[in-house]
Amino acid sequence: MKKLLSMFIICALILTACGKAPDEKQLRIEIYSAQDDTLITTVDDQSTANLLLSDSGGEELDELPPDLTPEYRLVVYQEKTLLLGQDPDEERGYDLIMTLTTYRGSAYIQESVAEGVVGDILDVFAIPEGAMTFYCEMSDAARAELAKIVSE
Numbered sequence: 001m002k003k004l005l006s007m008f009i010i011c012a013l014i015l016t017a018c019g020k021a022p023d024e025k026q027l028r029i030e031i032y033s034a035q036d037d038t039l040i041t042t043v044d045d046q047s048t049a050n051l052l053l054s055d056s057g058g059e060e061l062d063e064l065p066p067d068l069t070p071e072y073r074l075v076v077y078q079e080k081t082l083l084l085g086q087d088p089d090e091e092r093g094y095d096l097i098m099t100l101t102t103y104r105g106s107a108y109i110q111e112s113v114a115e116g117v118v119g120d121i122l123d124v125f126a127i128p129e130g131a132m133t134f135y136c137e138m139s140d141a142a143r144a145e146l147a148k149i150v151s152e
Contacts, residue, residue, distance in 0.1 A: 026079040027053075028094050031150060034070035034101060040150055049076075052146060053100075054139050061135040064110065068103040072150065075099050100138075102146065107137040 027049040031040045043049050052074065077094035086092070101110040113132035138146075 026094075028077045028079075029053075030075045030077070031146075032073040032075065034073050037073075040072070041152070043149065048145060048149070052142050054142050055136070059136070061108070064103070064108050064135050068106055068108060070101050071104040072102045072146065073099060074102070074146075102138065102143075107140075107143060108135065109138045110135055 026044075027046060029043040029049050029052060031043065032038060033040060043052065053076065075096065076098045078097045080092040080095055082088055082092065096114045098114055099112045101112075103109070111134045115132075
């Protein structure tokens with residue numbers, strides 16, 4: 001159920017591009033150390049951002065094992081929607097859409113959809129706090145890319 005709801009929300013986010021092809025809406029990912037909240041780097045390259053957000057296809061978990069240590073926090077932003085009459089080449093800024101937390105020595109991640117994202121799309125539904133937090137595994141390719149990025 002949670003997976004279905006999250007897929008619906010992601011599709012709704014992508015389809016709000018107002019005339020712009022969904023794959024043209026830019027992503028930005030800020031990678032922070034989970035230990036001291038220091039910004040490590042910002043990813044603006046779209047193929048790298050898409051790889052970091054790729055799904056392993058693994059099962060969704062109800063909760064994570066208790067002995068995990070947070071390692072990185074990936075804060076994901078999406079380019080704001082092009083408004084009627086707005087120049088498509090003009091910088092539009094970014095909105096926070098989700099935060100991912102990775103764990104040291106583990107493929108497990110916590111995905112938390114930003115609060116405003118759900119409220120803006122589903123004004124008629126009351127989403128309980130925590131209902132938009134998911135636990136799953138990061139793909140091997142995404143983990144390798146993240147390791148490469150943070151070691152640079």
